[in-house]
Amino acid sequence: MDLCWHDPAGMPFRLEGFAWFHQDRLYRRLPLQPSEPIPEAVNWLANHTAGGQIRFMTDSDVIYIKAQLLKRADMYHMAPTGQCGFDCYAGVFGEQQFAGTAAFAPHEDSYTALLHRDKRRRLRLITIYFPLYQAVKEVSIGLRAGASLMAPPPFDDEGRVIVYGTSITQGACASRPGMAYPSQLSRRVNLEFLNLGFSGSGKGEPEMARMLAQIDNPACLVLDYEANCGGLAKLQETLPSFISIYREKHPKVPILLISRILPPSIDWDEELKLELEERRAFQQSLVEELARQGDDRLFFLDGGKLLGSRYGDSTVDGVHPTDFGFVQMADAILPELRRCLEIGS
Amino acid sequence: MDLCWHDPAGMPFRLEGFAWFHQDRLYRRLPLQPSEPIPEAVNWLANHTAGGQIRFMTDSDVIYIKAQLLKRADMYHMAPTGQCGFDCYAGVFGEQQFAGTAAFAPHEDSYTALLHRDKRRRLRLITIYFPLYQAVKEVSIGLRAGASLMAPPPFDDEGRVIVYGTSITQGACASRPGMAYPSQLSRRVNLEFLNLGFSGSGKGEPEMARMLAQIDNPACLVLDYEANCGGLAKLQETLPSFISIYREKHPKVPILLISRILPPSIDWDEELKLELEERRAFQQSLVEELARQGDDRLFFLDGGKLLGSRYGDSTVDGVHPTDFGFVQMADAILPELRRCLEIGS
CATH class of the missing domain: 3.40.50.1110 (SGNH hydrolase)
Incomplete structure (x- = not known):
């Protein structure tokens, strides 16, 4: 299949949930060098990507994800999909519906997976959620070559x-x-x-x-x-x-x-x-x-x-x-x- | 701690969900030697213990489980607790409440875990559920030495x-x-x-x-x-x-x-x-x-x-x-x- 791989940190993607990304270029929830000491555990857990989102508009029929994680899944009470997976919602804001989860081998710390397929190729808002309990070193979004790719609609405001x-x-x-x-x-x-x-x-x-x-x-x-x-x-x-x-x-x-x-x-x-x-x-x-x-x-x-x-x-x-x-x-x-x-x- | 380990296949425990246990003495959902050929996949999956239950009455403050599984957890979209774990409900029928899940290292194929602790030591009906997506070779129930242990109340009927x-x-x-x-x-x-x-x-x-x-x-x-x-x-x-x-x-x-x-x-x-x-x-x-x-x-x-x-x-x-x-x-x-x-x- 003719896929084109995109860096979600670049335009026209919107990366949400990492308030210091513009400064550190890391999928991380706190600054890499906090202005004052914070608890060691918090500093480490800040690398877990909970709440991170990638938003964009596309008419690609397929949406793939390629991820390099820090470690593989190891929790006893949480599915690898929750700890280390990405999932995907599609549709206009307020009506977004679940559209797919990455399937991957839980003993691997990297994977490429199909997140979503929609044969109709409609232009739609896509939101991809980052893993909840794992650090993500690299991530790319794969779309059909030639598919349109646009910035998502803005939020209601900057709050x-x-x-x-x-x-x-x-x-x-x-x-x-x-x-x-x-x-x-x-x-x-x-x-x-x-x-x-x-x-x-x-x-x-x-x-x-x-x-x-x-x-x-x-x-x-x-x-x-x-x-x-x-x-x-x-x-x-x-x-x-x-x-x-x-x-x-x-x-x-x-x-x-x-x-x-x-x-x-x-x-x-x-x-x-x-x-x-x-x-x-x-x-x-x-x-x-x-x-x-x-x-x-x-x-x-x-x-x-x-x-x-x-x-x-x-x-x-x-x-x-x-x-x-x-x-x-x-x-x-x-x-x-x-x-x-x-x-x- | 002074624990006494019990075989749930023996009295006064009631083992449910394995219709051929009396004949094969296996935690298995179909007969070991079906009277006619059944699909190979079904025959294999019959070893998964979904629906198996251990029921008994006890006033033990602690309830432990010791399990030897066939394999370790390996599903990407299901937590090890669901695939390979046991969980436990306590209370009279109709009012049974969740009382605990086994915590274990997901890369191990055997574990001993505390399922439930109730300091009040009341006599209560306990139901323990078997793993959903794994075969169980051996299982024992650990209760406080000297605690009472009784058969559960019967079901409404034999249906x-x-x-x-x-x-x-x-x-x-x-x-x-x-x-x-x-x-x-x-x-x-x-x-x-x-x-x-x-x-x-x-x-x-x-x-x-x-x-x-x-x-x-x-x-x-x-x-x-x-x-x-x-x-x-x-x-x-x-x-x-x-x-x-x-x-x-x-x-x-x-x-x-x-x-x-x-x-x-x-x-x-x-x-x-x-x-x-x-x-x-x-x-x-x-x-x-x-x-x-x-x-x-x-x-x-x-x-x-x-x-x-x-x-x-x-x-x-x-x-x-x-x-x-x-x-x-x-x-x-x-x-x-x-x-x-x-x-x-």
Whole structure:
């Protein structure tokens, strides 16, 4: 087949989700040389490409992906498609539909795969999602030689939705990248999303607040790090400080604070249940207190309600949502996020 | 820790889902020596333990699993937990909740893992699900030494729900075994379930109809093999014959015929869309015709409606449901299955 290979970092492609790409030319979620020390684990996890997107318009019947990863798949509770795969959605914004996942040998650290085939050769918006739990060294997009290739329509504006959190935010354990909850939200809110979930390492340190505050054009900051907070006392220490640091730089940017989704173990671990209830109450009261002090752009969403009554069947391991869990999370977060964005605009 | 290891094939455990275990003493879904030739692929896939369950009552605080598999995990679109893992539900029938998944190194073909811990040490019904896409050579259950161990409550009766089908039936690509749709149904219908889904090989051959007819005490036969049928012409050949062979032996057993779930590619593949529509129409009209001829225990369920409008986000690869897809399937099949069981009883 006569394919033409393209570098998605070049025009007319739009590369989203890597806020420092223009400077470092790396598929990386944080700057290569942060202006101040950040936790080592976070610095390493920043190479995981969760939330990265390649957007373009084409009428090519086939869309191929060629990827060189840092390592091969090695997670026990996540499919290689989610950890190391790319997937693809097609169609105009708001109506984009799943169009294909890369199939590859899970013991390989590089692959070439057909993502999508549409014999009709219609001009359409394509969004390709990067792997959630792997670093990507190189990636190319293969299109039929001679097919048209154009820039995607612009987002509604330059505002970015920044989602800071844990492994859950990063996307464990979605079946494929497009099903992580920030990815799902990005198909319904026409803005760039930055997935800053760091597995086991979303601890809300002050240096991370300062790092996030450096990101230009924030439309909303979503804080979803309770699952890594280290307990109530630690949360009481980090959260007010995190919000305060961010507020210094961005006094008017809406902040949506989401408490942790319910792990099924609360059904048999009374201590955990009480601890989570205390953390939820603390977060809610902090938001109320700051509102009384004049912050009218800080909102709280009770994560304990996101999975409804079926939280037991919503995770693979009692902690990490499957696609079933992530669909429920995205559906429940969406109206709150929209409210934040309206207030912020 | 003082653990006592138990063989789940011995009393008081109840081993479900392996209809020939009493004869072959193997975790296998078909007889080791079928009375007539069956397709080689089916014979091999019968070693995959999809649908197998270990049931018992215990007050042990910990439940461990020790497993020796035939091979290690190697699927690109399914998590090792689903392919090679065991998971565990706890609680009385009808209220069983997810209680844990085995964590293991995916490059190993054997592991020992903690499935569940409940400090309260309450006496409770435990159901452990076998791996969906792997053969299990040996398995042991580890309980706290001295903990009570009792037989589970009996099912409602001796009737068995037989589900014959494809990779989708077998459970690709559930995140863990308890989320395959037959597993989900088995938590809401208090009968033994036999998962006879054979990946890529559920072709509805007459020999498979004769094999299934040998299974004693059928309460309902679910036929869900269209996705492997080989096209409309082949389906027109196999399906009437399959039903007729089964009916000779079991004239009064309800049969629920389910057409294929919608693959997202129907949105851009007009030929496939028409082909699937023709197959659906054929299956529906066959059921209506046989009803006219007097078969009042044959029912059709339109699989194209099981995933609702979100079929695009319901699969990992355009074919195989994720947990999100399987939850929708189980929810939609349940009332039809219950209707069949009421009529059959």
